[in-house]
Amino acid sequence: MIVRVLLITPQFYGIEKKIKSILEELDYEVIWIENKTLQFDYHGINSKFKLFRKIYFFLLAPRICYLKKELNRIGNLKFDILFSINAQIICKYLFKKLKRTNPEIHSVLYLWDSFSMYNWIKELKLFDKVYTFDPVDSINYKIEYKPNFYLRSNINISPENEYDLFFVGKFSQDRLVKIDKILTLPEMRGIKCFVKLWPSYKIFLHNHFIFRFFKAFNFKSKWVRNYQLNFEVLEGKIKREYLVEESLSYEEMQHHLICSNVILDLPFQRQTGYTHRLIGALANGKKVITTNSYIVKEKFFNSGQIHILDHQNPEVDCNWITKKSTFQVDSFFLELELSTWLKSVINAGMA
Numbered sequence: 001m002i003v004r005v006l007l008i009t010p011q012f013y014g015i016e017k018k019i020k021s022i023l024e025e026l027d028y029e030v031i032w033i034e035n036k037t038l039q040f041d042y043h044g045i046n047s048k049f050k051l052f053r054k055i056y057f058f059l060l061a062p063r064i065c066y067l068k069k070e071l072n073r074i075g076n077l078k079f080d081i082l083f084s085i086n087a088q089i090i091c092k093y094l095f096k097k098l099k100r101t102n103p104e105i106h107s108v109l110y111l112w113d114s115f116s117m118y119n120w121i122k123e124l125k126l127f128d129k130v131y132t133f134d135p136v137d138s139i140n141y142k143i144e145y146k147p148n149f150y151l152r153s154n155i156n157i158s159p160e161n162e163y164d165l166f167f168v169g170k171f172s173q174d175r176l177v178k179i180d181k182i183l184t185l186p187e188m189r190g191i192k193c194f195v196k197l198w199p200s201y202k203i204f205l206h207n208h209f210i211f212r213f214f215k216a217f218n219f220k221s222k223w224v225r226n227y228q229l230n231f232e233v234l235e236g237k238i239k240r241e242y243l244v245e246e247s248l249s250y251e252e253m254q255h256h257l258i259c260s261n262v263i264l265d266l267p268f269q270r271q272t273g274y275t276h277r278l279i280g281a282l283a284n285g286k287k288v289i290t291t292n293s294y295i296v297k298e299k300f301f302n303s304g305q306i307h308i309l310d311h312q313n314p315e316v317d318c319n320w321i322t323k324k325s326t327f328q329v330d331s332f333f334l335e336l337e338l339s340t341w342l343k344s345v346i347n348a349g350m351a
Contacts, residue, residue: 002029003027003029004028004030004031004080005023005079005081005082005083005346006081006083007020007031008033008082008084008090009032009034009035009086010034010085010086010088013248013249013253015276016032018151019338019342020032022338022342023346026342026343028081031074033070033074033089035085035086035087035088035089036066036088036089037088038062038066038089039062040056041053042054042057043088045115045116045119046117046222046223063089063090063093064091064093066089067089067097078101078102079098079102079105080102080104080105081105081106081108082105082107082108083107083108083345084107084108085111086110086111086112086113086120087111087118087120087123087124090109090123090126091123095126107128108129108130108345109124109130109131110130110131110132110146110345111132111134111143112148112273113271114132114133114268114270114271115134115137115140115141116268116270117270121141124143129144130144131145131146131345132144132146132273133274135273137272146341146345147273147279147336148276148279148336149279149337149341150276150279150280150283150333151337151338152337152338153254162192162194162256162260163261164191164193164261164262164321164322165192165195165260165264166193166256167193167196167263168194168248169196169197169266169277170200170247171243173229175266176240178266179195179197179242182314182316183195183242185315185318187318188316188318191318191321191322193242194256195264196243196244196248197240197242198243198246198247198248199233199245200230205227215228257281257284258284261322261324262286262289262320262321263281263286263288264290265277265278265289265291265292266290266309267290269291271292272294274292275292278290278292278295279333282305282330284329285326285327285328286327287306287321287325287327288305288306288307289306289307289321290308290309291309291310291314299330300330302327304325305325
C-alpha cells in the first residue's frame with residue numbers, strides 16, 4: 001500500500017530536495033509545497049507594523065490564496081501524512097481541504113526556528129504531533145524536543161584538512177561584528193579560513209529613499225541598523241573579502257565543512273536549539289566553536305572538542321584551531337542522520 005506524504009518545507013539551500021528524495025527512498029510517495037514566507041507575514045518576533053500585517057492577512061488572506069493555487073496544482077490527491085517544517089503557510093483552510101479527502105490524515109510539525117524568532121502558537125494546535133529543535137522552547141511550550149538532523153556525507157576526508165576554520169551563513173550585524181573581530185586578531189595571521197557571508201534577499205523596503213531617510217534621522221532601533229547594514233552589503237557599500245553576493249549550494253557548504261578542521265557556529269543569539277551546521281560538524285567528528293552556551297548541558301559535551309565563544313569578547317585559541325584532532329562521534333548523533341530522523345518523526349503517533 002502506497003503511503004502519500006504532503007511535504008511542506010521552506011527552501012533551504014536545497015535541503016528540502018534531500019528530504020523529499022530520502023522519503024521516496026523510504027517508499028513514501030511525496031508531493032512538496034514550499035513553506036513560503038509571504039509578503040507582510042506577521043509571525044516574526046521583530047516584524048514591524050504587526051497590526052497592519054495582521055489586518056492585511058485577515059482581509060486579503062494571502063495564505064489561502066497561495067494554498068488554493070498550490071492545491072489546485074496537486075489536484076484531488078489523497079494524503080496519509082502531512083509533514084511541515086515551520087508554519088509560514090499553515091492555517092485552518094489547509095486542514096479543512098485535506099480532511100475532506102482524508103479525514104484520518106496524520107499531521108506532524110517540526111520547528112527548526114525558535115519562538116524567540118517566530119510566534120506560531122496558534123498553528124501548533126492544528127497538528128497531531130509537534131516537535132521543536134529548541135530545548136528551552138520544548139519546556140516553555142510543552143512541545144517534544146527533537147534536535148536537528150544532519151545528512152550523511154559521501155565526501156572523503158583528507159588526512160590534511162584544506163581549511164583551519166569554516167563558517168558560511170546569511171548576513172547579520174551580529175555575525176559581521178564577531179567575524180570581523182575574530183579575523184582581525186593578530187594571531188589569526190596564517191590561519192587558513194573559509195568564511196562566507198551573503199546578504200538577506202531584497203525585501204519590499206529595499207529602497208534608496210527609505211535607506212537615506214533612516215540614515216538622516218539616525219534611528220537607534222536594532223531593526224533599522226540591521227536594515228541599513230543589509231542594504232549597504234547588497235549595494236556593495238560594505239567591503240569584506242568574505243562577503244559574497246549569493247549563497248553557496250548545500251553541496252558546496254558540505255564539502256568545505258568536511259574539509260575543515262574547526263567549524264564556527266554563530267546562531268541567533270536567543271536560541272538554544274542546535275543549528276544544522278553544529279549538528280553536522282559534531283556528527284563528522286569536527287571541532288566546534290559556538291556561541292550557543294546551552295550545549296555545555298548536553299551529555300555529549302566535550303570541552304576538548306567544543307569551545308564556547310563569548311558574545312561580547314569573541315576571542316579564539318589559534319593554536320587549538322590549527323591542531324589536528326579526531327573525535328569519536330557520540331551515539332547521540334546516530335538517531336539524527338536524516339533517514340533515521342525522518343522515520344522517527346513521520347511515524348510517531350501513527351496507529
